[in-house]
Amino acid sequence: MNKQTVGTALLFGFCLGSCLQFPLRKYYYVNQLVTWPKAQQFCREHYTDLATFESLDDIKRLQPNISYSWAWIGLWDDPNAWQTxxxxxxxxxxxxxxxxTSKTGYRLWGTGDPxxxxxxxxxxSMANAGYWYDANCEMKREFICYKVTELNVKQHVFIATPAxxxxxxxxxxxxxxxxxxxxxxxxxSAVKQLIPVGVDVWIGLYRVPWSWSDKSPSLFRRWVSPEPDNYGGIQNCVCENTAHMWGDEKCSATKVFICEQVVKTSTTVKMTMTSDVDLTDPAVNAQVLQQLGALLTNQGWTDFKVKWKIVSKKNKEN
Incomplete structure (x- = not known):
């Protein structure tokens, strides 16, 4: 026999539906001249982190501040994650x-790369000497494909058409x-033997540069032309100017900075469920919350807690 239960799910740490318009971050200028790592440390000690921006709405919430030319924000390209x-x-x-990412950590970079x-x-790309080099993805090169045989052996194929x-x-x-x-x-070595002398070929390694200090997945960017340019090969941190446009800079430079304070929010979702199981059973409640949490995580939500409250029959009738 199906049972109908009215439940209330209390979700802490984010908003759903119309609550998505609620500002999830507050921003604070800190008028101290420090390096990017020092700015990150200060923000984590006194607020949440260096500023992350996910949209123009976030930018608009920045209060005017003309006391600086450039200020650190939380975007950077940690060289320890890709260079060393x-x-x-x-x-x-x-x-x-x-x-x-690589399971074995194997790499064979040429001198000075990546x-x-x-x-x-x-x-x-890979040269016929066997060394690897990072390159602009829009360049046209021959390339190496692979397939796995029935004996679970990799078989490599050289494709001579530049792409x-x-x-x-x-x-x-x-x-x-x-x-x-x-x-x-x-x-x-197997791939190296397929590459003609003087030819560079594409292999399957790539990366997506730049990440936020608070590990947000935001891909929102506001680069000012011609930035980013990694001038001198050492510009791994990002700052913004008074027009809220961004440029890359060496992390050891000293600048004022912008911190963020993440606003903890909560919302209540009421739902009526029809099921042939007893939804008042604590074990069933736990399973429902676990599945709901997994669903939200798969949708990109982080840092949340979910609670479940069964509405009594008397309250339901009222």
């Missing part, structure tokens, strides 16, 4: 076939498995 190791952060190198030259090198990295990826996914994924010296 095969890291596991959002701006680290990933393989096209898995969209995940260097993110002019802030435009986000894909990886951009994304076009090469599409071709490999259509005709093979994907662009080459290289996780050890043996695989690197």
């Amino acid at each position: 190791a095969m890291g596991n952060k959002s701006n680290s190198w990933r393989w096209s076939a898995t969209r995940e 260097n993110f030259k002019n802030s435009g090198e986000m894909c990886v 951009t990295w994304s076009d090469a990826q599409s071709y490999c996914r259509t005709h093979h498995t994907d662009l080459a994924m290289i996780e050890n010296e043996a695989e690197n």
